[in-house]
Amino acid sequence: MNVHLTTLGCPKNQVDSELMLGMLTEAGFPLVARAEDAECLIVNTCAFIDRAREESVNTILELARLKETGRCRALIVTGCLTQRYGNEILKELPEVDGILGTSNLSRIVELVGQAANRHDWATSAPPGYLYDADTPRLLTAKVPYAYVKIAEGCDMGCTFCAIPQFRGRHRSRPLADIVREVEGLAARGIQEAILVSQDTLAYGRELPGNGDIGDLLLALGETRMPWIRPMYLHPAHVNDRLIAKWQRARIVPYLDLPVQHGDDGILKSMRRAVTAARMREVVRAFRDAIPGLTVRTTVLVGFPGESEAAFQRLLEFLDDVRFDRLGVFTYSPEEGTPSPAFSDQVPAEVAAERAASVQDLQDRIAWELTRELVGGVADVLVDGPSADSAFAFEGRTAGQAPEIDGVVYLKGPFEPGRFARARIVEVEGYELVGERA
Numbered sequence: 001m002n003v004h005l006t007t008l009g010c011p012k013n014q015v016d017s018e019l020m021l022g023m024l025t026e027a028g029f030p031l032v033a034r035a036e037d038a039e040c041l042i043v044n045t046c047a048f049i050d051r052a053r054e055e056s057v058n059t060i061l062e063l064a065r066l067k068e069t070g071r072c073r074a075l076i077v078t079g080c081l082t083q084r085y086g087n088e089i090l091k092e093l094p095e096v097d098g099i100l101g102t103s104n105l106s107r108i109v110e111l112v113g114q115a116a117n118r119h120d121w122a123t124s125a126p127p128g129y130l131y132d133a134d135t136p137r138l139l140t141a142k143v144p145y146a147y148v149k150i151a152e153g154c155d156m157g158c159t160f161c162a163i164p165q166f167r168g169r170h171r172s173r174p175l176a177d178i179v180r181e182v183e184g185l186a187a188r189g190i191q192e193a194i195l196v197s198q199d200t201l202a203y204g205r206e207l208p209g210n211g212d213i214g215d216l217l218l219a220l221g222e223t224r225m226p227w228i229r230p231m232y233l234h235p236a237h238v239n240d241r242l243i244a245k246w247q248r249a250r251i252v253p254y255l256d257l258p259v260q261h262g263d264d265g266i267l268k269s270m271r272r273a274v275t276a277a278r279m280r281e282v283v284r285a286f287r288d289a290i291p292g293l294t295v296r297t298t299v300l301v302g303f304p305g306e307s308e309a310a311f312q313r314l315l316e317f318l319d320d321v322r323f324d325r326l327g328v329f330t331y332s333p334e335e336g337t338p339s340p341a342f343s344d345q346v347p348a349e350v351a352a353e354r355a356a357s358v359q360d361l362q363d364r365i366a367w368e369l370t371r372e373l374v375g376g377v378a379d380v381l382v383d384g385p386s387a388d389s390a391f392a393f394e395g396r397t398a399g400q401a402p403e404i405d406g407v408v409y410l411k412g413p414f415e416p417g418r419f420a421r422a423r424i425v426e427v428e429g430y431e432l433v434g435e436r437a
């Protein structure tokens with residue numbers, strides 16, 4: 001039975017997809033590039049927020065049509081949506097033949113093997129699965145970077161976030177196992193390892209004798225992986241010891257520090273365990289310690305109780321810190337979290353207007369910061385052919401994480417999957433244009 005897999009959601013989900021494809025390939029199931037040609041369709045879903053759930057359900061329904069018009073004989077749904085709403089999906093979507101949560105990925109081989117029948121999956125399965133360096137993994141994207149999941153779950157309990165409910169408590173992979181995986185990826189030609197988890201700075205805490213995130217970064221610096229990029233760094237976990245290790249570690253000068261807000265009342269009600277003043281200090285300390293650092297953040301607007309004054313404090317905070325990159329999201333009430341019961345819910349139109357104001361402010365800051373790059377020379381990792389037909393290739397500087405930051409459009413001949421020196425000749429919105437230096 002041949003298989004096609006569709007991935008939705010975040011890089012952590014992409015890792016799960018690559019692991020499932022690796023296991024299926026090893027078990028002898030051929031993969032096909034087009035959903036129309038597949039006998040078994042797998043959708044690896046996301047359930048992070050309302051919009052993601054809607055996209056997941058729409059994709060399932062769309063692919064289910066191929067059971068009538070295409071070659072598809074079985075439709076399997078995996079990922080966060082099924083981890084969270086497994087029973088409902090089986091009940092309400094009869095098109096679905098089998099489901100699997102995020103808890104036991106290796107069962108995908110069994111499920112595809114039995115795909116013609118409908119199979120149960122226990123919603124009560126604890127979200128305990130964490131892969132290791134020996135799990136076969138098929139790198140699907142033709143890009144020189146790969147995501148590496150270093151831990152799973154989260155113990156932080158932010159009042160707007162449902163992730164701990166379906167990804168479970170924080171647990172880390174052993175340091176030596178991650179080092180082995182990153183070495184293996186480097187040997188396969190991968191040039192950049194992007195370390196992901198729900199709470200990256202909490203890495204190693206529950207593994208006595210394993211070392212912490214600083215130790216992991218120092219150890220990864222000894223591998224042959226050229227670029228190492230840790231993501232999702234909760235500001236509450238930063239201390240001087242960590243910054244000192246960060247400074248010594250061979251990682252890209254890039255800090256992904258989701259602040260979520262800049263008003264202390266809102267931060268407290270979000271249960272972020274950090275104040276705006278402390279986050280200012282943290283960014284300053286990292287900038288002092290690491291020359292040429294690019295700082296990215298994420299902001300959530302429209303959280304219950306966000307008054308106009310609180311929102312203005314957020315704008316002041318952002319104007320003051322001047323993040324190089326920023327993603328802004330509007331609050332959506334998540335089932336099973338405390339915040340939907342909070343008083344002073346903010347109307348959706350107000351939240352949307354506030355998101356637009358944050359974006360306007362950030363567009364100005366980003367433009368001021370990016371235009372300073374013109375005329376300079378930077379190391380660029382050439383990701384491959386450009387999505388913009390005006391350029392043959394595109395790549396990224398160390399200050400640009402894949403898929404969320406801009407790219408460098410490259411003029412002239414470059415070799416995909418390799419590093420090159422590029423002179424930045426132009427800025428186009430959030431993108432740069434470079435030519436061989």
Ligand code: SF4
Nearest residue numbers: 154156157158161198
């Ligand atoms: S730290 Fe991140 S994953 Fe954990 S509860 Fe907060 S927002 Fe959710």
